[in-house]
Ligand SMILES: [Zn+2]
């Protein structure tokens with residue numbers, strides 16, 4: 539437990555002996571600072587191995603998504619169980635033991651809402667790194683995390699590289715979106731798809747299309763990201779106009795995934811679909827305004843629009859399996875690795891936009 543430090547002067551001796559953990563606290567848009575929080579003396583605890591930096595973290599840091607403050611960011615968390623008391627109330631597919639390598643599902647059932655008490659799906663899931671304010675260890679950009687009762691844990695094979703596992707949480711989001719569109723097969727076999735935007739969500743969508751035997755075509759105007767997509771084996775174009783030429787040749791795309799996250803991309807996605815095509819909207823997580831669309835176009839061309847904000851627990855294990863098995867070399871998409879102990883100013887995580895995936899490591 540070498541990451542623990544003692545609390546500052548001016549506290550009672552007993553308090554001084556209590557170990558604390560270095561954390562990055564967000565206090566407002568652009569205001570993230572190093573802090574120290576007490577290590578909880580009891581309860582289930584995770585020793586964090588790797589935490590992915592998500593586009594959502596960037597939006598929150600910039601103030602585009604409002605959350606309660608102060609907040610510890612980081613919700614794409616891989617680690618090992620450090621402490622596991624009897625009656626821990628964690629939820630996992632099998633028995634848990636200290637030392638197990640796991641991925642957490644960031645949402646935790648609240649235990650109180652109508653979904654929790656009567657149904658089987660929490661309607662008000664608090665989420666590590668997004669909605670849990672207070673003084674706890676509730677974010678993944680810290681060497682230890684509290685595992686609250688009800689947290690879902692998914693086993694991660696010891697031999698699977700963290701550079702692959704770190705894609706599992708965003709992949710689960712993508713698989714849930716595809717499940718909403720096509721059911722538990724995620725993507726129909728051999729279905730070709732157009733992916734708007736090659737951030738991490740776009741990358742995961744392209745991998746899922748590839749895994750089902752289809753061709754994924756990526757639209758990305760940023761040259762570095764487009765070159766990354768090509769290096770990973772995907773067909774690429776630089777603009778919606780070029781994608782429209784392809785759509786014209788191919789009678790439209792049967793599947794478009796909007797992972798670009800702008801209202802304009804949503805509208806473009808509709809126009810690039812073929813008859814009875816499906817648009818999966820998994821990009822507009824921040825409200826960037828409105829755009830005019832023609833409902834008759836959706837009606838007359840039998841289009842389907844599937845939005846997806848919620849990630850289902852049942853998609854985490856398939857996501858871990860897919861990031862482990864895909865022939866796409868995901869490790870090449872890791873472009874920024876930050877060692878937590880070496881990060882003097884946590885703002886470094888958010889002021890630079892990674893070309894691929896960024897992650898924070900702990901050791
Ligand atoms: Zn995320």
Ligand SMILES: [Zn+2]
Pocket residue numbers: 647648649650651652653654655659660661662663
């Ligand atoms: Zn609930």
